Amino acid sequence: MGRPSIEWTPDMLALLGTDKDAALAERWGTSAKTVSLKRNALGIAAFGHVLWTDVMLALLGTAVDAELAAQWGISKASVVAKRQELGIAPVAGAASSQRFEWTDEAVALLGTASDARVAAQLGLSRLTVYNARVARGIAAGAAGAAGRAPASPPSEAG
16 A cells, blocks of 8 residues: 655655755655655754744844844745744844945855855845846856856745
8 A cells, every 4th residue: 555665765864854845755756745754753844944943033133134044044034024923023223234235245246156045145035136146247157057147037035
């Protein structure tokens, strides 16, 4: 009944939570449910899911969202969404301080890697990086693909 059980290798276990269960399941020839059950049994959060700690929650609204996101290794959008969900106001003056200033160093990063990677480095959304890159006429960059034609805009804000 059903598919034969899967033999979990250390490499497979290391990938749990790094991509959607369905994508990993397809790669390994099993069901998303099997991957989900194993991931949950090992206490690994789902891909893209933030495990909010009491310390993280306490810091929301005490510093600029982008700074907290960079510190925790998550997207600024996740920080903003959680802060808003809890009804926590942004840090005083954050609206102006969160406006990113494109320094020469930041502009120099545009096109050197994927927009997502540059966005993560700068604590910005992919769309912000994409718009800045295109506005400056800089070609998209990706691993091993420097000098490619500009990629299409991201379908979401980050």
